[in-house]
Amino acid sequence: MRRLVALCLAFFLAAPAQAEPLTIKVGVLREPHSRETLSILDLPAADDTLAGALMGAADDNTTGKFTGQRFETIDAKIDDREDAGAAVERLAGEGARLIIADLSAPRLLAAAERAKVLGALLFNVSAPDESLREQDCRADVIHVAPSRAMLADGLTQYLVWKKWSRWLLIKGSHPEDERLAAAYRASAKKFGAKIVEERLFEDTGGGRRSDSGSVQTQRQMPVLTQGAPSYDVLIAADESDVFAGYLPYRTFDPRPVAGSAGLVPTSWDGAHEQWGAQQLQNRFTQSFHRTMNARDNNAWLAMRMIGEAATRTASSETEKLHAYLVSPDFSIAAFKGVRLTLRPWNQQLRQPILLSDGRIVVSVSPQEGFLHQTSELDTLGLDKPETKCRLQ
Template sequence: MRRRLLLQLALATGAAAAQPARAFLLGLLTQGDDERFSPQSLEHGYPEHPYGRSAPAAQIALDDSAFALQNAGYASAKLVTVEAPDAAGLPAALDQLLRQGVRHVLLELPAAGVAAVANAARGKDVILFNVAAPEDALRGAQCAPNLLHTIPSHAMQADALVQLLAVRKWNRVLVLAGPTPDDRLLQAAFQRSLKRFGLKPLAEKPFKLSNDPRERDLGNVRLLTAERDYDAVVVLDADGEFARDVPYRTVLPRLVLGSSGLTAGAWSFYFERQGAPQLNHRFEKKTNRVMGSYDWATWMAARAAAEAVGANPKATTAQLLQALKSDALSFDGYKGRPLSFRAWDGQLRQPLLLAHGNGVADIAPLEGFLHQRTTLDTLGYDAPETACKAR
């Protein structure tokens, strides 16, 4: 009898050992010619720009979610990174991930790359997370049913800044806007926010950095701010080179916000509440640099993907996507409130940190801005406003 039991135990153990260990695979898709991650761009360290590649943030999130994944039957979690040399190589890079069994893919890509991958992924068994493109169109006319966003949109950032202006009663706003297409996107988002919250700019002036002597005045902060009295200066500069020189150079001693001075973002190394210091220190230990908004967006997307799978181990990809875009799942982003994805455009609801060079001044949404569902929906496009048709 004992020999028979030992034999049965041995056979059962051998059968279990013969079964391959189940691993949760998380994809990370990058683009080699993304200028935001060039050495020259990273050296500047401008506010609300990437500080480096964010793969370490994804790995931290997978480590954080190991217990939940193990309870769901996953023996391990693996980050699978694929880099396409350029935008033309992104569909093939996505297919490479899918062939490996990846069903959740983080997109550390510029807006055009995100749109290209979302188009290539139509009808495929995959959930995409945009972690690096804040452009509003990706949540609007270019949205996709399986595309979620953890990086805040331009509209969310602008709403956070305008809420601050309204609460502080800094109603006379001087706006300095750049000439590039990316600058115009920032300007459009800010104009929408001003209208949304009932403010009007005192004046809007174009700036331009140029070596042409005839255009030198367009880059002179003193001349651009020699306006009648204003309460604050908003600078909208997607590149960041002009904006860095605006604080402390205005004619009047006024607050500067927007692309420099006081900024609205997903994260700040100086946030010292809700478990943020522990996350910041773990990231700094792993990378020898501070954690920024793009890193947080990647960490949050990886955490959301892993926790969704952990909570629904038998769900199909389509069922997981449906759960993610409902109120059934919420996540702790170390910002004090449960975070969830909006059903109408896939954007992650989240507070934004109004931060400056060495601290956090406030957190949006600010007190006094109400919403019938959640005050987090006062940031960004609400359901009645969305241009997204693919839900």
């Protein structure tokens, strides 16, 4: 017996110590989102975006137990005055050269300039600006969030499929509203819809949720929409969230509303449950006690992309992970019915667009009959022959 114990002891002493897992640190660089929303249900959570990244890291670590990798997130929330480039430098100093970025377009470009010097890679999970994927595209930015053109095309395909091709377009008075309106104009032209008239809703300020709001809007919205030429659907371009939520059920003519209210194109919705999405929704709700929004899901997906690249390359080096993500070998499942890939010409993630009314997902684009020689997902947004992107 003593001899057996001695042999076992000798075996364990001689066994090599288990190697420490390779730690991959991922920064979550995020700015605050406006709390001026039309609906109290749309108020941003304190852990907005971060929650999705944390869930993605937990999922990556499930695989990492077997691959000898460990994923950590570093939260970096900056206020409106802080420099995004300096925040990138701080994250890099903490060892995070992979950064999930929830930033507006100007701040994302500032972050990208610093990331280029530091050898960091950014994952854009919120900015929809076409310019970031076109003339201002950067080699160190991967776009997980869909562009305005992709969102607009997703909605337009469905409306054209429904033969609702005559639109009344009402846009807000802020620059981002005009950019969204431009995406709908381009999409209408691309798929054969017609904008019969455009109107402007001027933002005059004031509280968006007040005791007298329902009385005022019940009077304003019919006036805003009356006297229009015959149309099938009202398209609201209101990225600033000033008026679109007031339009459904208040238009002068009984017409459906789409765009920024009514039927809304989005990358994710809390009501999405197809293709196994219900289990992701349930896990998120159990962990964070709220529903998963589009920014959360984009951050989760960015984290999963990082985990997939790290697993496939057995590396934490930014250059190797980046090279894999833009290669033909990369694809990832995202509970959307198809595996997602990157467009190599501007590093935009190809993805279906959900069309939701806030309670159920009404449809998913691309729609049946909209074909493409490479991928039907490339019917959404600008295609390779149209691009102005020259990655730098």
